[in-house]
Amino acid sequence: xxxxxxxxxxxxxxxxxxxxxxxxxxxxxxxxxxxxxxxxxxxxxxxxxxxxxxxxxxxxxxxxxxxxxxxxxxxxxxxxxxxxxxxxxxxxxxxxxxxxxxxxxxxxxxxxxxxxxxxxxxxxxxxxxxxxxxxxxxxxxxxxxxxxxxxxxxxxxxxxxxxxxxxxxxxxxxxxxxxxxxxxxxxxxxxxxxxxxxxxxxxxxxxxxxxxxxxxxxxxxxxxxxxxxxxxxxxxxxxxxxxxxxxxxxxxxxxxxxxxxxxxxxxxxxxxxxxxxxxxxxxxxxxxxxxxxxxxxxxxxxxxxxxxxxxxxxxxxxxxx
Amino acid sequence: xxxxxxxxxxxxxxxxxxxxxxxxxxxxxxxxxxxxxxxxxxxxxxxxxxxxxxxxxxxxxxxxxxxxxxxxxxxxxxxxxxxxxxxxxxxxxxxxxxxxxxxxxxxxxxxxxxxxxxxxxxxxxxxxxxxxxxxxxxxxxxxxxxxxxxxxxxxxxxxxxxxxxxxxxxxxxxxxxxxxxxxxxxxxxxxxxxxxxxxxxxxxxxxxxxxxxxxxxxxxxxxxxxxxxxxxxxxxxxxxxxxxxxxxxxxxxxxxxxxxxxxxxxxxxxxxxxxxxxxxxxxxxxxxxxxxxxxxxxxxxxxxxxxxxxxxxxxxxxxxxxxxxxxxxxxxxxxxxxxxxxxxxx
Numbered sequence: 084x085x086x087x088x089x090x091x092x093x094x095x096x097x098x099x100x101x102x103x104x105x106x107x108x109x110x111x112x113x114x115x116x117x118x119x120x121x122x123x124x125x126x127x128x129x130x131x132x133x134x135x136x137x138x139x140x141x142x143x144x145x146x147x148x149x150x151x152x153x154x155x156x157x158x159x160x161x162x163x164x165x166x167x168x169x170x171x172x173x174x175x176x177x178x179x180x181x182x183x184x185x186x187x188x189x190x191x192x193x194x195x196x197x198x199x200x201x202x203x204x205x206x207x208x209x210x211x212x213x214x215x216x217x218x219x220x221x222x223x224x225x226x227x228x229x230x231x232x233x234x235x236x237x238x239x240x241x242x243x244x245x246x247x248x249x250x251x252x253x254x255x256x257x258x259x260x261x262x263x264x265x266x267x268x269x270x271x272x273x274x275x276x277x278x279x280x281x282x283x284x285x286x287x288x289x290x291x292x293x294x295x296x297x298x299x300x301x302x303x304x305x306x307x308x309x310x311x312x313x314x315x316x317x318x319x320x321x322x323x324x325x326x327x328x329x330x331x332x333x334x335x336x337x338x339x340x341x342x343x344x345x346x347x348x349x350x351x352x353x354x355x356x357x358x359x360x361x362x363x364x365x366x367x368x369x370x371x372x373x374x375x376x377x378x379x380x381x382x383x384x385x386x387x388x389x390x391x392x393x394x395x396x397x398x399x400x401x402x403x404x
Numbered sequence: 405x406x407x408x409x410x411x412x413x414x415x416x417x418x419x420x421x422x423x424x425x426x427x428x429x430x431x432x433x434x435x436x437x438x439x440x441x442x443x444x445x446x447x448x449x450x451x452x453x454x455x456x457x458x459x460x461x462x463x464x465x466x467x468x469x470x471x472x473x474x475x476x477x478x479x480x481x482x483x484x485x486x487x488x489x490x491x492x493x494x495x496x497x498x499x500x501x502x503x504x505x506x507x508x509x510x511x512x513x514x515x516x517x518x519x520x521x522x523x524x525x526x527x528x529x530x531x532x533x534x535x536x537x538x539x540x541x542x543x544x545x546x547x548x549x550x551x552x553x554x555x556x557x558x559x560x561x562x563x564x565x566x567x568x569x570x571x572x573x574x575x576x577x578x579x580x581x582x583x584x585x586x587x588x589x590x591x592x593x594x595x596x597x598x599x600x601x602x603x604x605x606x607x608x609x610x611x612x613x614x615x616x617x618x619x620x621x622x623x624x625x626x627x628x629x630x631x632x633x634x635x636x637x638x639x640x641x642x643x644x645x646x647x648x649x650x651x652x653x654x655x656x657x658x659x660x661x662x663x664x665x666x667x668x669x670x671x672x673x674x675x676x677x678x679x680x681x682x683x684x685x686x687x688x689x690x691x692x693x694x695x696x697x698x699x700x701x702x703x704x705x706x707x708x709x710x711x712x713x714x715x716x717x718x719x720x721x722x723x724x725x726x727x728x729x730x731x732x733x734x735x736x737x738x739x740x741x742x743x744x745x746x747x748x749x750x
Contacts, residue, residue: 089622119621122680148678185621191680193566194490217678221493221539301567350618358618 091118091127093154095179101157101238105206106172107145110154113180118151121186123214124278124306127154128184128352131170136334137341140167141353143209143280143306144186145239147216154183157238159206165313165333189356190280190306192218197274199225202262202289204281205232208239210306211280215247228262230254230281264289268296279305307355307375314371314394321345321404322364336390345404347390354392361388361402368397406512409468409529415476420636420690426465427695431456431668432747433628437708439717441603443611448624448672456670459509460624461502462687463557468529470557470579470638477578477639478554483586484641485550487562487574494562494574495549496539497676498683502552527555549574558670558687561585563593565617565681572596573681579638579688581631581667582722587642601716619682621675629669629686631721632710632730636665636690655726660733661694664726666706693730697737699749704741707734 093110101107112118121144131138146155158171175181190210192199199218201211208229218225227250231237234255243251254260268277277298279289286305293303318329321340330339337359340347350358354374363386372382374389381387388395388402412419422430451457456464478484487495503525507516515526521538532555536543544551553560553576562574570593577585588596593613594604603609619625633640634651655663670687697703710723711731718727744750 089620120677121621122678125680186677187620188680191565194493194564194679195488350620356618 089185090130090182091185093118093181093183095175095177095181096153098175098177102235104236105157105159105238107155107157108171108175110156110181110183111152118154119185120151121148121213122188122191123148123217124190124192124210125186125188125213126190126210126351127156127186129156129171130182131167131174133166133170133174136338138165138167138170138338139352140171141187141351143190143213143308145209145212147220148213149216149220157206157209163313165335187350189351190278190304192278193276193302193304195274196276196302197224198272198276199223200267200271200275200277201225201227202264202277202279202281202285203227203229204279204285205230205236206238207279207281207285207306207308208243209280211278212239212243214278215243219247225250227251228254228267230256230260230262230285232256264292265296268293268298276302276304279303280308283307307353312373312392312394315396317368317395317397317400319395320399320401322401323404330394335392336388336394340390340402340404347404349391352391354389357389359389359391361390361404362386363388364401364403365399366395366397366401367399368395370395407463407465407467407510410465412466412469414469414473414636414638418635418637420466420469422691422695423465424698425454427691427698428749429455429464430691430696431628431670431689432666432696432699432702432705432749433630433668434705434709435745435747437705437743438712439709440714441600441606441608441717443608443615445612445615445625445627445673448626448674456687456689457626459505460672461505461509461556461685462670463506463510463513467557471530471555473638474554474578478576481641481643484578484643485553485576486585486589487547487549488590491549491562491564491574491679491681492541492547494564494676494679494681494683495547497678497681498560498562499548499552500538501674501676501683502556506556530555550576556685558685561684561686562676563682563684564679568613568617569593570613570616570682577641580641580686581629581633581669581688582640582642582645584642599720601720602714616673616682619673619675621677624672624674626670626672629671631667632723633665633667633690634663634726636692638688638690652722652725655729657729657733660730661697662692664693664730664733665690666693666696693733697734700737701743702749703734703737704739705743707731707738708743710734 092113094113096111097109099107126141126143128139128141142156158168160172161168203211240253279286320327324345326343328339328343330336348358350356357376370385371394373392456462503516506514513528517524523538524535526533559577563570564573572588575585637648640648668689672685674683
């Protein structure tokens with residue numbers, strides 16, 4: 084059984100520069116017709132073929148689930164990343180044919196919620212664009228608090244405010260505006276669910292504050308945009324396949340395993356879903372765990388690794404692949 | 405061409421029978437001469453032409469009569485169909501899934517035309533011709549789940565996926581093997597499986613849940629389940645136990661072939677796009693032992709499976725009272741020769 088989600092052939096119809104850091108990409112189905120519908124919060128995995136290298140990066144769908152002639156994503160340029168966003172910004176043009184996965188949702192709305200309270204940081208606004216479209220379409224109750232570094236970097240803020248009025252509040256770091264988190268979380272009606280998407284620090288702050296104020300864990304939903312980080316190259320032995328591989332600087336461990344012709348399970352490619360969990364047979368060195376799946380104990384024990392985002396430094400690493 | 409729909413009953417005079425073609429396409433669930441619980445889930449890929457797996461949603465010669473029986477069950481007990489308020493969107497997902505699958509698989513019987521959200525659905529075997537706006541509950545005589553599942557064979561459970569677990573928050577259950585939607589509604593995956601013996605200790609439900617919560621759009625999965633039913637009754641519900649329970653005491657060496665039925669459930673699991681939930685269709689197939697033993701391989705294999713079944717499983721499946729009588733009857737068809745691997749009748 085092949086891994087990941089089913090694939091879609093798409094054509095890039097439009098590329099728009101939103102601000103100094105963000106570009107927006109529109110896709111339509113190459114063979115025409117509608118794209119599969121989805122639930123707000125879903126992402127697609129975009130395949131980027133860069134010569135010999137293949138990168139697969141997940142991006143949230145910001146387009147409305149109610150209008151699926153088009154899929155829209157926004158990509159924030161990361162100059163120190165592995166190059167996925169640089170590829171999208173520099174190499175992708177209208178008319179290009181690409182492959183994306185079917186939508187996958189690891190950040191879905193809890194439809195039982197009486198109210199959806201949304202906290203967005205920076206590019207973390209993207210899943211909320213789809214979710215607010217979905218909720219607005221059925222008269223849902225939501226409130227969005229959006230924090231960005233500057234007004235020019237607050238992508239889509241004007242669009243959101245014009246569509247949803249007072250349900251949207253924007254906070255600008257450079258004007259010292261901060262989300263009044265404690266006050267917000269202490270004053271919500273019973274049955275409110277909290278959704279957070281933004282930098283890791285913001286997510287941690289929101290989760291800790293909610294926990295301290297007695298929010299049940301099941302009512303707090305979050306999504307990290309954890310992209311694989313680059314790092315020093317390292318060698319790995321794949322015990323089951325009998326292969327010795329080298330993981331390059333710009334390459335994730337998962338990509339290196341795939342490049343060696345091994346086909347491990349994967350799904351989100353962002354360290355959160357658990358599908359690529361791999362057993363460590365032996366190691367002599369230090370693990371660089373970048374995932375949000377394994378527990379603290381598991382990170383310390385060094386018996387498992389999430390190859391989509393984590394790395395290793397040391398003399399040897401033998402994996403059960 | 406199309407399907408020749410039978411007129412038959414699943415209660416009272418029990419006129420249900422399979423045509424010879426339907427006997428041969430029966431989803432016999434045993435690939436070896438013994439049975440134990442396992443995570444026997446596989447991709448729901450298209451099977452051989454003419455088989456129950458050819459189309460993702462199977463319609464067969466029993467369709468019209470089953471829908472008649474379902475209508476009666478619902479009239480007698482409306483609690484067989486329930487949907488918690490947050491599951492309406494999942495109901496629309498299911499309506500789309502079943503309408504498109506039926507129209508694609510059986511165009512001579514079902515048609516679906518869509519113009520944006522204006523839909524036109526024709527179900528010729530049931531004489532239904534409805535126009536409605538997709539997403540608008542006021543346009544249909546029932547909620548979307550109930551509307552479409554009254555036109556589909558088998559039971560359907562809509563599962564909400566939250567916090568790494570699955571919750572049975574809606575469903576229509578009229579052809580079940582002795583479990584109650586009204587009792588289970590709102591329970592999670594471990595809770596509603598609590599009564600199953602042996603499987604929990606084997607870790608089956610933990611592994612199955614991990615698999616199911618990771619099912620993606622466009623990649624449905626399936627498995628088979630089985631039990632024995634006395635008389636071809638679809639509605640073997642706890643609510644009606646007083647009607648069918650006593651049938652278990654009516655099995656005699658002379659009537660095994662006619663009364664005892666192998667009951668197989670083809671269960672499938674589909675990710676629903678708008679609600680991100682799962683739908684769990686449970687499609688019930690019945691075959692009398694007289695019909696089953698027309699395949700010598702199936703006869704020998706079934707004899708061995710029932711004879712050697714662990715006591716806890718036999719008891720949980722309700723076989724205890726008549727097990728010995730059935731095993732003796734099947735023994736006549738078992739000359740001890742080996743059976744071929746696989747599920748097929750040869």
